[in-house]
Amino acid sequence: MTMKVIESVAGMMEFSRQLHLQHQRIGLVPTMGYLHEGHLSLIRLVREKSDRVVVSIFVNPSQFAPGEDFEKYPRDFERDQSLCRQEGVDCIFHPAAAEMYPSAHRTSVITDQLADKLCGLSRPTHFQGVTTIVAKLFNIIRPDIAVFGQKDAQQSLIIRRMVSDLNFPVQILVAPIVRETDGLALSSRNKYLSPAQRAAAPVLFQALQEAEHLLQSGETDSNKIRAAMMAKIQAVPEAGLDYLAIVDFQQLEPVQQIASGTLIAVAAYFGATRLIDNIIIA
């Protein structure tokens, strides 16, 4: 089967319907394109667990706030296509914004108490945009399985919550963070970094590693671990901290004692570029 590129909602729904009639399990990798090794790792994971792989490529305007980087978000659809082809993707769903959001659009999916924390503090409408577009993609593509990256840990938690609360018949997988050799988590936004910012950006991972080292040495007090991480980040002038959260990975509420299931998440600005990283304690 050659790789299909589908731009219309109706076309995608029909293709998905045909696959289901043939009892093919559909795996979905939702992306905003400008694919990197992190995305490819998601594709490879879902490929193993499904009969057909659909990659959606859609820079979703509703998850960007005014003044964020929607317009300049990097796009390279030719390159994305050839990467998908190399990975054996069966179908790219690549709709225009007007196809996904006709003018009368008024419905949103919201998740209380999870969407207003961490990244939601500096991006108050972000997760509502994410849950709404993911609900749409699930209805259009009807995947049996969908995979998200752990880099967006809060997103993955909110998506799982939505799937459970709204009973979407979709299995959610979350794949590990893929990193550059110096530890920087892969992100399409890394492209924005100046050489000096790029050199400084691994500090987020270094701070997370510092936390792991302290945990391995027996320290579990979140205040002490936070202080050590802050010291690392504040020593790097290019890094402007947005948040450093040490929370349980269910409610996203701060914890005093770090334990299995604690999420340590960090967001920082490097110039205008906001990067995130995290670890979940095993």
Next chain:
Amino acid sequence: MTMKVIESVAGMMEFSRQLHLQHQRIGLVPTMGYLHEGHLSLIRLVREKSDRVVVSIFVNPSQFAPGEDFEKYPRDFERDQSLCRQEGVDCIFHPAAAEMYPSAHRTSVITDQLADKLCGLSRPTHFQGVTTIVAKLFNIIRPDIAVFGQKDAQQSLIIRRMVSDLNFPVQILVAPIVRETDGLALSSRNKYLSPAQRAAAPVLFQALQEAEHLLQSGETDSNKIRAAMMAKIQAVPEAGLDYLAIVDFQQLEPVQQIASGTLIAVAAYFGATRLIDNIIIA
């Protein structure tokens, strides 16, 4: 096939999956039970257009506000079962509240600009409860077609908007209002009425008929038609008007000139019982 009664979400999802594997088209009639001829008309309509009929019976707590009639809403599951059996229903989905809303539930589906008007003015959280439960039922039952009653005209508009905005692969039908011989629209809540209130309640339909007579005589000014309807309703002391809306049936915005597609909707209290009725101009 004998009628199945399914109480678990997982059981319903599996039954639906089996039907889809057999290429059976599923028709859904979502109800809160205490079935009357209005519901049965929906069942008969969807029966013609699908291979298998599922009736959901669930008094959805999230669409009632505190102080509304959730606790006393009439229930008679034995009678509902026998009516469904008579109508050739294939499956009743009858979950407990804890099955539909486990304690951690945090996700809602909202529709802006439509849910805060008309019934939404006196029931501000009602339609969020409706869209959320309908989204859940669609994901659990995966109907090909679902039917709603025109008595809840605003609900039907909001459901259509949700289905379109979130791309649910479900065809929505809206069935005409079924009335008692004196014109009162059938409703499970009619049971609450005292004899005097029951005798007074057809005034809502009479006011709508008055509007139709005026329209047939060439009057299209919504102020004049509203005044005539108000006079009818205010002449009946048992009726306490909640709203009388003359709006376009797309945006629910007031119209000056009544035309094809105008919704005339009325809600009034008879004692503590709130009844609604409407017509859509052809």
